[in-house]
Amino acid sequence: MLLIGGGSGKNRLESMRTMKDIFGVLKGKMPVQKLYVDEHRMFWRMEDEVYRPIALMANRLFPIMQDELIIGKTNEIGQEVENVWPLLIRNDDRGLGLMNYLEYAGFRLLGTNSDIAVLCENVDLRKMVFRDIDFDQEKTWVIDREKWNKDFLAIEDKIGNEFKFPLEINYGNVKDKIVLWENVANIFWRIFEEGYDVVKITGSNDIKYRLIVGFVGRKNFLPSRVVRQDEKGLLIDDVEKSLVRELQNFVINFVKKYEVKDYGWWEINVYQTGWKVRNINFAPAMSRDSMFAKMWNLSGMTYEKMIEKIYSEACENNHE
Numbered sequence: 001m002l003l004i005g006g007g008s009g010k011n012r013l014e015s016m017r018t019m020k021d022i023f024g025v026l027k028g029k030m031p032v033q034k035l036y037v038d039e040h041r042m043f044w045r046m047e048d049e050v051y052r053p054i055a056l057m058a059n060r061l062f063p064i065m066q067d068e069l070i071i072g073k074t075n076e077i078g079q080e081v082e083n084v085w086p087l088l089i090r091n092d093d094r095g096l097g098l099m100n101y102l103e104y105a106g107f108r109l110l111g112t113n114s115d116i117a118v119l120c121e122n123v124d125l126r127k128m129v130f131r132d133i134d135f136d137q138e139k140t141w142v143i144d145r146e147k148w149n150k151d152f153l154a155i156e157d158k159i160g161n162e163f164k165f166p167l168e169i170n171y172g173n174v175k176d177k178i179v180l181w182e183n184v185a186n187i188f189w190r191i192f193e194e195g196y197d198v199v200k201i202t203g204s205n206d207i208k209y210r211l212i213v214g215f216v217g218r219k220n221f222l223p224s225r226v227v228r229q230d231e232k233g234l235l236i237d238d239v240e241k242s243l244v245r246e247l248q249n250f251v252i253n254f255v256k257k258y259e260v261k262d263y264g265w266w267e268i269n270v271y272q273t274g275w276k277v278r279n280i281n282f283a284p285a286m287s288r289d290s291m292f293a294k295m296w297n298l299s300g301m302t303y304e305k306m307i308e309k310i311y312s313e314a315c316e317n318n319h320e
Contacts, residue, residue, distance in 0.1 A: 001026060001030055001031065001032040001082070001084075001311070002032075002033055002034075002035055002081045002083070002084045002085070003019045003022060003023055003032065003033070003035065003084075003087060004019075004034075004036075004037055004043075004086045004102075005020075005034065005035075005036060005087045005088070006019075006036045006038060006088075007039070007088050008038075009039075010172070011088075011285075012039075014287060015088055016036075017287040017289075018087045018285055018286040018287040019034055021287045021303070022087065022286065025304050025307045025308065034046070035061075037088075041098060043055070043056060052064075056102065056105050057105050058078075058106050059081055059082075059105065059106035059107050060078035060080050061078055061079040061081060062078040082315075083107070083108050083109070083110060084108065084109050084110070085109070086099050086102060086111055087286060099117070110262055110314040110315075111262055111263070112260055112261050112262065112263070112264055112283060116258060116260055116282055117282040121283075123135075126280065130258075133277050134277065135278075136269045136276035136277065136278045138202050138203065138278065139162070139202070140200060140202045140203075141159075141163075141200070141201050142200045143188070143199050144198050144199075145192045145196075145197050145198070148192060148199075152185065156184055159181065159201065160184070163201065163203040165179060165180065165203075167184075167201050167203060168203075169191075169201050169202075170199070170202075171196040171198065171200070172196050178201075206271065207269045208272060209228055209229075209230075209270050210228070210267060210268065210269055210278065211228055211229070211239060211247065211267070211270060211275075212224075212227050212228075212235070212265055212266070212267055212291070213226045213227070213251050213265065213266055213268065214251070214263065214264060214265030214284075215252065215255055215260075215263065216262065216263045216301075216309055217263075217309055218317045219313045220313065221255055222309075224265075224295050225237060225295075225298055225300075226243070226244040227295055227298055235291075235294055235295060235298055237298055243270070243275070247266075247275075251266060261314070262313070263284070263292070263310055264280065264282035265280075265281050265284060265295065266279070266280055266281075286307075293306065
């Protein structure tokens with residue numbers, strides 16, 4: 001088993017944590033090694049406390065040497081790898097594209113089909129492809145530090161005129177709310193002074209609450225317990241039983257219809273008269289402290305059992 005982690009941008013560290021945690025679960029149970037990918041999409045492996053470049057092709061690993069990349073004149077056959085688990089986090093388009101490369105290079109992958117992951121990440125594409133799903137149309141705006149410093153008065157007015165309060169705001173790994181328009185300027189100044197470069201705001205749509213439901217398993221599809229997410233990001237299990245069954249059936253039908261592979265989750269906005277899909281994530285963070293792991297812990301599955309189920313069913317399916 002080969003674990004690949006890294007990438008670029010804000011998700012790099014979470015990807016590395018995920019790789020470390022999964023390695024801790026699988027080591028001792030099977031041969032497993034880690035491979036790092038940098039922001040330039042080069043692969044590296046730790047050997048004798050030194051990172052050395054690695055090439056991936058024909059489901060094998062090759063140390064990169066001067067005379068080993070000449071077509072038809074490779075001096076060694078390389079190390080064969082049965083399964084690869086790319087732990088690259090969503091919002092990293094180049095990372096998801098890298099999954100396509102790994103498939104082309106002949107590796108059997110764990111995780112979600114890369115094409116499905118890319119489609120679900122792109123808001124416009126997923127609406128065109130998944131026409132049977134009612135996606136929510138939340139109003140969002142991304143504001144960077146330079147834009148704010150240049151014209152903060154106009155931005156403040158636009159937020160007041162075009163967005164409905166309370167606002168949901170995201171910066172770094174922080175999720176918070178702004179209840180009153182009068183607080184916008186002070187909160188934005190504080191965020192940028194703390195060193196954050198970008199703030200994303202999302203307007204209220206009279207949502208009763210937001211739910212999260214996911215699945216694991218390629219052969220025995222298992223939906224998670226439907227859990228409720230409050231404004232602090234905590235998960236609370238107090239959802240109506242009829243809605244739980246409806247959402248679990250929705251998830252499993254989607255997984256089967258579109259041949260989604262090993263794991264993923266859906267964010268659902270619930271209104272007085274029904275629900276809509278806010279987001280689909282088939283490349284989530286998978287560290288012990290991730291929201292995905294917390295959701296499954298609330299569903300009665302430990303982190304170790306979750307990882308082992310994903311791994312064992314994917315490998316069993318790959319060998320059929």
